[in-house]
Structures are given as structure tokens and as C-alpha cells.
Amino acid sequence: MHKMIIFVGICLMGITGVKAQDNAAPVVDTMTVYRKKIDELDKEIIHLLGERIQAAKAIGAYKMAHNVAVVQPDRFNKVLQQAITEGRKAGLSAAFVKKLYEGVHAESVRQEEELKQAH
Numbered sequence: 532m533h534k535m536i537i538f539v540g541i542c543l544m545g546i547t548g549v550k551a552q553d554n555a556a557p558v559v560d561t562m563t564v565y566r567k568k569i570d571e572l573d574k575e576i577i578h579l580l581g582e583r584i585q586a587a588k589a590i591g592a593y594k595m596a597h598n599v600a601v602v603q604p605d606r607f608n609k610v611l612q613q614a615i616t617e618g619r620k621a622g623l624s625a626a627f628v629k630k631l632y633e634g635v636h637a638e639s640v641r642q643e644e645e646l647k648q649a650h
Contacts, residue, residue: 580635583635583639584638584639584642587639587642587643588642588643588646590643591642591643591646592646594643595646595647595650601640601643601644601647602640607636610632610636611628611629611632614628614631614632615629
């Protein structure tokens with residue numbers, strides 16, 4: 532009889548355990564959460580780069596109106612050094628920031644040159 536009570540008790544614990552698991556919140560897939568976050572950040576990065584290009588175009592129009600050369604090496608070096616400093620604070624290597632800003636600068640120059648050719 533004692534064995535029967537223990538057996539029923541174990542069975543009841545198993546049943547209530549299953550019910551508790553059925554009512555538990557679903558486990559969130561961590562990788563999916565972070566991929567979604569990356570997708571959101573990527574959209575924000577592209578949006579910000581687009582805003583930056585619009586500012587570069589405005590500067591390009593100013594340069595054109597005032598007969599200023601498109602490429603300003605001193606300004607680029609200053610911007611690059613500031614970006615490298617900020618990048619280090621964010622855990623980014625100087626080499627990565629340099630490559631990134633060289634690409635951004637090349638696109639800005641391309642856009643300014645395109646503006647110049649259109650006029």
C-alpha cells in the first residue's frame with residue numbers, strides 16, 4: 532500500500548509538472564532577437580549615411596558656388612581622426628574606422644562630382 536501511495540504521488544507530480552510546462556512562456560530564440568536588432572540598426576546606419584550624403588551634397592553646392600575644390604584633404608584627415616577616436620571608445624579598431632570613412636568619403640566625393648557635372 533505504501534508503494535502505491537508513492538507511485539500515485541510521483542504520477543501526480545509528473546502531471547502537474549507537465550501542466551506547469553504547458554503554461555510556461557515560450558523560450559525566446561536569442562539569435563533571432565539579436566538578428567532583429569542588427570536588422571534595425573542596419574536600417575538606421577543606412578538612413579544616417581543617407582543624411583550624411585545629403586549634407587555632403589549641400590557642401591558640394593557651396594563649394595561649386597564659391598569655386599572651392601571638391602577634395603579637402605586636411606578636413607578629411609581631421610574627420611577621420613575624430614572618427615578613429617570615437618571608434619576606439621566604441622571598441623572599433625582604427626583600421627576598421629579608416630576603411631569605413633574612406634568608403635564614406637569616396638561616396639561623398641562621387642556625389643559632389645556628380646552634382647558638379649550636372650551643372
